Amino acid sequence: MLELHVWGPAFFLPSIDPQCLATIAYFVQAVPKEAWVLVASSDPSLSPTNELPALKNGETWVSRFRNIVDYLWQYSNGEWGLDRSLDGLEKADKAAFSAFIEAKGQPLLDLSFYVSSQNYYGKISPAYGTILQWPNQWIIPPKLRNAAKARTEHLGLSSLDLQAIEEQRSREHSAAVAAGKIPKNLIQRPQDTVSSLLGKTPQQNKFKLDALTAEFFEPLQELLGHKTYFLSDKCPSTLDCLALGYLSLSYIPDLPYPWLRESLQTKAPRLVLYVEGMRRKCFGLVGVSDSFSPSPNTSLLPWRPPEGVTISRIGSTLVNTLADATPILRDIRMNNRLQEVAKSSDSGLSPQEKRAISSFAEARKLDTYISVATAITIVGAFFGYMFHEGLIVAKSDVDKERGGEAEVALNIEDII
Amino acid sequence: MPDCHNGQAPERPTDDQDEIDPTQAPAVSSPPVRQLFSVPTPIKRIFDRFPLVIYPPNELPTRLAPHARCNRLFVFLDIAGARQRKPSFNPQCLRWQAYLKFVGIDFELVPSTNHASPSGALPYLLPAPSVESPLPIPAHKLQKWAIEQVHCEEEQQISVRFDVYASLLDHRIRNAWLYQLYLDNDNFNAVARRLYVNFATSSTIVRAALAIQLQQAARDELRKYSDYIDVNDLEAEAGNAFEALSILLGSATYFFDRGKPGFFDASVFAYTHLILEENMMWKHNRLGQLLRRHENLVQHRERILEDYFGNR
Numbered sequence: 001m002l003e004l005h006v007w008g009p010a011f012f013l014p015s016i017d018p019q020c021l022a023t024i025a026y027f028v029q030a031v032p033k034e035a036w037v038l039v040a041s042s043d044p045s046l047s048p049t050n051e052l053p054a055l056k057n058g059e060t061w062v063s064r065f066r067n068i069v070d071y072l073w074q075y076s077n078g079e080w081g082l083d084r085s086l087d088g089l090e091k092a093d094k095a096a097f098s099a100f101i102e103a104k105g106q107p108l109l110d111l112s113f114y115v116s117s118q119n120y121y122g123k124i125s126p127a128y129g130t131i132l133q134w135p136n137q138w139i140i141p142p143k144l145r146n147a148a149k150a151r152t153e154h155l156g157l158s159s160l161d162l163q164a165i166e167e168q169r170s171r172e173h174s175a176a177v178a179a180g181k182i183p184k185n186l187i188q189r190p191q192d193t194v195s196s197l198l199g200k201t202p203q204q205n206k207f208k209l210d211a212l213t214a215e216f217f218e219p220l221q222e223l224l225g226h227k228t229y230f231l232s233d234k235c236p237s238t239l240d241c242l243a244l245g246y247l248s249l250s251y252i253p254d255l256p257y258p259w260l261r262e263s264l265q266t267k268a269p270r271l272v273l274y275v276e277g278m279r280r281k282c283f284g285l286v287g288v289s290d291s292f293s294p295s296p297n298t299s300l301l302p303w304r305p306p307e308g309v310t311i312s313r314i315g316s317t318l319v320n321t322l323a324d325a326t327p328i329l330r331d332i333r334m335n336n337r338l339q340e341v342a343k344s345s346d347s348g349l350s351p352q353e354k355r356a357i358s359s360f361a362e363a364r365k366l367d368t369y370i371s372v373a374t375a376i377t378i379v380g381a382f383f384g385y386m387f388h389e390g391l392i393v394a395k396s397d398v399d400k401e402r403g404g405e406a407e408v409a410l411n412i413e414d415i416i
Numbered sequence: 417m418p419d420c421h422n423g424q425a426p427e428r429p430t431d432d433q434d435e436i437d438p439t440q441a442p443a444v445s446s447p448p449v450r451q452l453f454s455v456p457t458p459i460k461r462i463f464d465r466f467p468l469v470i471y472p473p474n475e476l477p478t479r480l481a482p483h484a485r486c487n488r489l490f491v492f493l494d495i496a497g498a499r500q501r502k503p504s505f506n507p508q509c510l511r512w513q514a515y516l517k518f519v520g521i522d523f524e525l526v527p528s529t530n531h532a533s534p535s536g537a538l539p540y541l542l543p544a545p546s547v548e549s550p551l552p553i554p555a556h557k558l559q560k561w562a563i564e565q566v567h568c569e570e571e572q573q574i575s576v577r578f579d580v581y582a583s584l585l586d587h588r589i590r591n592a593w594l595y596q597l598y599l600d601n602d603n604f605n606a607v608a609r610r611l612y613v614n615f616a617t618s619s620t621i622v623r624a625a626l627a628i629q630l631q632q633a634a635r636d637e638l639r640k641y642s643d644y645i646d647v648n649d650l651e652a653e654a655g656n657a658f659e660a661l662s663i664l665l666g667s668a669t670y671f672f673d674r675g676k677p678g679f680f681d682a683s684v685f686a687y688t689h690l691i692l693e694e695n696m697m698w699k700h701n702r703l704g705q706l707l708r709r710h711e712n713l714v715q716h717r718e719r720i721l722e723d724y725f726g727n728r
Contacts, residue, residue, distance in 0.1 A: 049644045064642075067649060092663035095656045096581045103583040106641075151640050215579065222576045367628065389456050 001037060003056040003304075004068075005047065008040035008131030011253040013279075014286045014301055015040070015053075016127060018109060019065050022245030023053040024301065025282045026069060029236055030080045037304040040291035042131045045320060069238055083237050090231045094239045097223060097230070101239075104216040105246035107152050111209070112250070112260040114148035117163040122256040130288050135314065139321050155212070157205060206259070213263040220247075221268040244282065247275045328375070331368040487521065488542045489513060490528040494615060498525040503689060503725055505611050505696065507593065509539040511686035512558050516541075517724045518677045519568045529616050559679065571678045578672070578680060581664055584657040585683050591638060592654035592703055593687060595647060598634035602699035610697075655706040662710035669719070677720060688717040 004027060006020035015021050027036055047054035047061050054063040055071065062071045073081045086094060113124050128141045149158070159165055220230075220243065229236045230243060250260045251272060265272055284300040291303050323329045455463070491509035493502065504510045504525075516523055523541065530538050535554040541561070542552050553561050563570055572578050597608050604627075613626050638645050661684060665671055671680045690696060691703045692714065698704065707713060 049642075049646070051642055051644060064646070064649065066653070067646075070652075088663050092660035093577075095660035096577070096584050096664075099588050099653075099657065100580040100583040103587045147640070219576045219580050367631075370628070385456075 002031070002035060003037055003039055005039050005041045005043075005052060005054045005056060007052050008042040009286045009288050009291050010127040010131065011123075011249075012285050012287065013248055013252055014038070014283050014291075016124075016131070016249075017052065018105065018245035018249050020053045020245070021248060021283075022065050022241045023055075023068055025241040025244050025278070026065075026072075026082065026238060028282045028301070029241070030082050031072065031076075033302055037302050038291075039304050039306050040131065041306040042133075043136065043306075045317065065242065082235070082241070085235060086231065086237060090237075093223070093231060094237055097220070097239055098242050100219065101242050101246050104212075105250070107155060108212060108216055108260060109246065109249055110148035110152045111155070111157055111160060111212075112255065114145040115152055115157065116160040116255075116257050116259075118257045119255040120145060121163075123253065131291075135321075136317060139317070155208070157208060160205060209259055210263065213260065214267055217264055217268040217271060221271050224270060224274060226270075240278065244275065244278045247271060248279055248283075251275050252279070328368060328372055331371070332365075485544055487523040487544050488526050489516065489523045489539055490526045490533065490542070491539045492529070492612070493525055493527045495527050498527045501525060501725070503693075503721075504539075505690060506538065507590075507686040507690060508537075508555060510689065511682050512539050512541075512555055514677075514682035514685050514720065514724065515559070515679050516562060518679075518682060519562050519566050521562055521565055531616075569678070571672070571674075571680060574672050574674075577664070581661065582680065582683060584660055585687065588653045588657040589687050589703075592650045593691075594634045594637060595645070595650050596698075596700070596703055598631050599638075599645070600700055604631065606699045607696055651702055651706070654703055658707050658710055658713065662713050665712050665716060667712065670716070677724075681716070681720065684713070685717055685720045688713055689721065692717060 004023065006015045006024065007017040008015065010016040013021060014024050024038065027038075042052075044050050044052045044054075047056075047063050049061070049063045051063040053065065053068065054061055055068045057075070062068050069081075078084070083091070083094065112119060114120050125141050128144075129137045132140060149161070152158075224230055227233050230239050231237050247264070251264050252275070253261070255261070282300070286299070286301070290299050290301075292305050489509075489512065491498075491504040491513060492506040493504045493509070497504075504513055513525070528538060530536055533540050533554075534552050537555065539558075540552045540554050541558060543561075559570075562568065596603055598604055608630065609623075609627060612630060613623050616626060617623060635645070638650075669675075670677045671684065672678075677685075688707060691701065691707050
């Protein structure tokens, strides 16, 4: 029996993650229903690569959409493949449009789900709250949000995050208070974002968002044309699964700031029809309760409830989170994870690849040691300097100089 | 607390002695919280004197004057290579170098590093002074500038597939390239260290720091999308990307069946040339193996190399 582990359901869709949705769509269309189960485990640490979606078959784990599709193809000797009938140009289009959807769709979902603070606090964070167990519901959403912010930094739309703007304003204010004491050329000007040039309301971001969404939706609509599926009229392909994953999350969630959904409706009405049809066919309506207490008659999907949470699991989550938040420990763990992959005999890597991975991990280990040594040296030098200046020993001396220094220390904090 | 001393602030730098004198200490009786982490006196004195002196900007070096009549493109390249107008060894630079050649804009190459660029990235172009805007043009505005200069076609309009297939280059192939050049240790030492690090400086310490920074930047870029860098996945995706590009090119001379090469050809050539170029001296060239399976892409590269770079 194949077990597909995914992020749990949200917004009446079977998963909150586009890659998971794509994988589920592929299973529904290619694999017979009795051959697999769907587990909304919502815990990436289950899989050795720390990623979802992940497919478990006995002891073997396969993660990522494309790897899972390849694995199914090999596992079933080509029987469970969707792309058998594609010819030359269709194959090229499949590869190119898949890359295109991932490259352009991911930033849009990141902006809509995580960077827009109204959406994140209003809907996304609560949605994760219902599918995650304690303590993950406090740990995972902020982590995903930070990753999304890092991915979309280059687009210059960080002003969608109204909360961060508010924080920056208060920082600027406190800087302005101290400004009387800081020479003008030391005060940093805040970075100009699109909205600070145009005004501060979220509507002003529309220009840039409009360009981004048009860039994404229009080529897809043109490829779809009046066909049933993206590449042919008769049968779906992996491209349809991927497109469904990203487009359904763009269109279906009812978010407080619905710019992505609105632009899909106005720019690509045919895609809306496509998403609605495909969704009915592949997913049906999914509630969060379906995944935890499945009733076989109502659901299109072969849900199996995830394993109950145990004390040891909570403990290991807490320990892992703490370890991953500690700078140097994080690097060491990262290396070990890579090396484990290289060493495990059934990882399916050729000897050359194993060598490459372990040499990469070795190099990282060296980096880690260098950073440990640097940190120790710097801390040592700092304390050495403090002893030398007598800052640590003599209390009375410090008292004497306190008056002027406390003030300067304050100013320096403001500069930083 | 800062508020109550606003009046005194301008006088402080002139009279240091006042502050050490406890009788002049502020009237506010705050508890001694900052003992350990307060600023040491010598550092404080330096900050009191800020800014020390502000010098006017330097004159441009006189050796630059004779070049100033021509457009200058700043790229990653060695000095000998620049004189012989060789292709740059950085894909982003090579893309624009090739594109400007294709549309027929004359320019001179200037070897540079990204520390010299106003935007922090190469390439950028400094137009000849006779042209209206003397400001440097960063890479993302170069195409618009070229269109204004020579009124060539904006090729993105030709086909909906232009942007779609470009994402194969900008993501799939670029990610595999980042891995092969920076994170494969043998390649990094043999290729990247020689081209980017040793060329930039002769100081051992700076070289070591620069090398670590380069690798870290590549790693961060790849880890934006997943915690775990899957080498097989990167290579398989790059293989699929080459296959798709090869099908798109078909038996035509240039992409999208145009009579002369354009922006898309330049983008493809930037990677295919560097992957196949023997002077790069790759230790492991997995991308090269994948690329050689597609004869038409190899010929596409050779054609451009002969016609536009004088087969050097």
